[in-house]
Amino acid sequence: MVQLLGNLFILSAPSGAGKSSLIKALLTKHADSVQRRNGDLQVSVSHTTRDPRPGEVDGEHYHFVDRAEFERLIEQGAFFEWAEVFGNYYGTSRVTIENTLSKGIDVFLDIDWQGARQVKQQLPDAIGIFILPPSLEVLKSRLDSRGQDSAEVIASRMQKAKDEMSHYDEFDYVLVNDDFSTTLAALESVVFAQRERLDNQKQRNNTLIAELLA
Numbered sequence: 001m002v003q004l005l006g007n008l009f010i011l012s013a014p015s016g017a018g019k020s021s022l023i024k025a026l027l028t029k030h031a032d033s034v035q036r037r038n039g040d041l042q043v044s045v046s047h048t049t050r051d052p053r054p055g056e057v058d059g060e061h062y063h064f065v066d067r068a069e070f071e072r073l074i075e076q077g078a079f080f081e082w083a084e085v086f087g088n089y090y091g092t093s094r095v096t097i098e099n100t101l102s103k104g105i106d107v108f109l110d111i112d113w114q115g116a117r118q119v120k121q122q123l124p125d126a127i128g129i130f131i132l133p134p135s136l137e138v139l140k141s142r143l144d145s146r147g148q149d150s151a152e153v154i155a156s157r158m159q160k161a162k163d164e165m166s167h168y169d170e171f172d173y174v175l176v177n178d179d180f181s182t183t184l185a186a187l188e189s190v191v192f193a194q195r196e197r198l199d200n201q202k203q204r205n206n207t208l209i210a211e212l213l214a
């Protein structure tokens with residue numbers, strides 16, 4: 001069991017709702033922010049068997065591996081969570097997550113509902129955030145305008161969108177990503193509120209330990 005010195009945020013959504021863009025914007029904003037505190041914020045880089053999209057860099061966007069390598073890693077227990085999504089494997093490295101959280105660094109996971117459920121089972125204190133699109137039409141137009149997936153891939157992702165969204169109630173927060181900057185501000189509020197909560201909890205524990213050991 002990991003001791004949660006950092007916060008673990010899980011961001012899930014149907015494909016194209018905007019979670020990667022929101023995390024990226026949050027990290028950029030956070031890097032410049034005066035509110036940056038002890039504890040940094042990082043996004044976890046998953047392993048996947050999906051082919052890289054144009055511009056995607058191995059080790060930066062994903063660790064790209066083949067199915068045999070992924071299955072070997074499953075056998076070794078290397079994943080904190082893993083799932084098959086849209087016909088490919090995706091997984092989060094156990095050692096990376098545990099090392100990062102144990103240093104007090106906050107971590108964002110951009111994962112599907114199956115992975116989110118596995119994380120919550122292991123770490124009930126992880127904070128689940130579900131992103132909804134304002135409509136299915138907008139979701140489709142975001143996948144189209146991203147311009148990185150074939151029409152066939154987009155159709156299959158749209159077909160799975162309702163299934164993904166049906167799990168919204170397994171999450172602690174649900175945000176509708178209509179206007180980007182409004183959603184980003186809401187996400188930032190969640191992050192700051194949770195950091196505050198964890199800091200207060202650590203402080204209370206330290207006070208208690210000091211009293212008990214006096």
Ligand SMILES: Nc1ncnc2c1ncn2[C@@H]1O[C@H](COP(=O)(O)OP(=O)(O)OP(=O)(O)O)[C@@H](O)[C@H]1O
Pocket residue numbers: 013014015016017018019020021022142143145146177178179180181183
């Ligand atoms: N609020 C928004 N308004 C308009 N466009 C948006 C908004 N949020 C995200 N987008 C755009 O929608 C597209 C999909 O966003 P993004 O890639 O972040 O989705 P995602 O949820 O991470 O998808 P996936 O699960 O497939 O990785 C991108 O082109 C992004 O710029």
Ligand SMILES: Nc1nc2c(ncn2[C@@H]2O[C@H](COP(=O)(O)O)[C@@H](O)[C@H]2O)c(=O)[nH]1
Pocket residue numbers: 012013014015046047050081082083085086090091092110111112113114115116
């Ligand atoms: N369970 C996990 N799901 C993951 C992980 N990394 C990404 N994902 C999810 O897969 C889909 C598709 O991603 P894409 O990059 O191919 O568009 C999306 O919902 C991601 O959130 C993971 O490590 N575990």
